[in-house]
Amino acid sequence: MAIQLKQILLIDDDSITNFLHKNVLEEAQVAQHIGVAETAIEALELLECPGVEKCNAPELIFLDLNMPGLTGWDFIEEYKKTKERYSNESIIVVLTTSVNPDDNKKASQLREVAEFRKKPMTINMVTEIMQKYFTS
């Protein structure tokens, strides 16, 4: 594998899903570190830059929409507000179980969402995304 990212973040309330997705990413060998958050709040905490003005955000984020408390949409809203504090912009891939056309439409209208994909994550999907966003 040519390119390896520094960090990928998985956000999903289902721990089994996170485990499976982490397995796929490890098998694809696309990142040095894979972070896991089970709620949007947890994810936002991971994204904080304690003590520094600017820090690196994960290059790639896989985001579930339907989560307890803050949803994936809420996460994107919060992320937008704090975007300036990162030295890079994350590629956000929405990963969801139900392919709801309304969700798809909403995602396509958000500049922050790069991709809208259906679960489960596969090696092919990861390879495609890597080629599309991280080759140059």
Add this chain to the structure above:
Amino acid sequence: MKWWLAYKKLVENNTFRSAQYEMRALSFWRDKLFTNIILYLLPISFLALLPGIVMSFIGQIPLLALFDVMAVLCFAFITLHPTLSLYARKVILVICLYLLSIILLIYLGSFGPGLLYLLALTIFISLIFPIKFAFWSVAGNLVICILFSLLIQFSLIDASIIQHYTLGSWIAVSSNLVILSAVIVASIHLLFNGLQTTIVKEFSLQNQLKEESQALERMLQKMEAKNAELEQFAYIASHDLQEPLATILSVVALLDKQYKEKLDVNALRYLGFLSQASSRMQALITGLLEYSRIGKETELELVDCNQLLHQVLTECAEQIKENNAAISSDFLPTFYAYRAELKLLFENLLSNALKFRKSELSPQITVKATEEQDKYLFLVRDNGIGIEKKFIQKIFIIFQQLHAKSKYAGIGIGLAQCKKIAELHGGKIWVDSIPKQGSTFYFTISKDFTSYGNTIKANTAH
């Protein structure tokens, strides 16, 4: 009696045979009236025929007797002829009566009912014909009176009327007739116009009502179909979806039991995942089914909420003890309600109050109820972790949770059930909460509903 009914039916068949009435407006009543008139005219004229003939022979006017007979024959013709049109019947009757009144005038003069007949004819015409014919009838009366003036003035015939009147007295008498008939026609015209407007308005209102009720009926049918569909869905959820899931769970259990020694740590972990996910799915499906069944196949009964709460507390005694919780309640009301559902409502609110407690503080839960004009207002207050404002709308939606599954167990159905149960009782549910201090859940039970319960009870008792 039997004969009379048969005769009546025959006459009505003759006159109404081909008539089509969109609504029971004036035209209908005109024809109905005409039918009624000719119905009685024939037998009555038969009865009057004999004295009429006798009197005309005594008065030595055989022509009058002849005319009497002809008139009765004419009545019989228009009453009994099977195919004659209604309009023709009316015209013939009117002509016949005009001739009768003229003849009566000529031969009997002011002793006879001639002028009275003319007036009656005008009224009769304005009743059975459209009103313009009645104005023609007034004009006809005028013409007849003028013709008689000429007869009298120039003594053109040798009849009783010439002996009775001078031109002056005739004009005095006949002008009364003309004016009276004009006034009557104008009055009837006014009255009928008003009636017609009312009838048309009522008819269109009725039509509108009919259309609206039809639309409502269609909507109801649609709703019923949708409901049936939902029930079918619930059945599928309960049976068809549960079955393969149960199989998965049994196979996982079998693998775990028979291959525990042979499988490595990872394999056992995956088995754990499998069992975890299938169990959750089973819980979700069961929850969905229970949710859809709320309010079905249950009957209203008189529920003492004190007793109901006591029952709930007894059933959760262990949970309460574990949490070292203190629960206080006021005197609660008694009303008609769905007992099982109301119990579920209390159970869910109490178990939430216990579940979402602060770790450092024993739960203190208060249950209260107040009676308002049209409803009972309940509250369940806790000193737990509270809910952030932005999530308050979300908590009553089915399967929506605020906390990670690992932190608080459950599938997110309790408050959705509570909402459906409150609505089932014509009420609402809402929450006031301060994060980290506690929540107060309110719900209402409509009194309309509980008294409606009484009427249902009364109806089913019959």
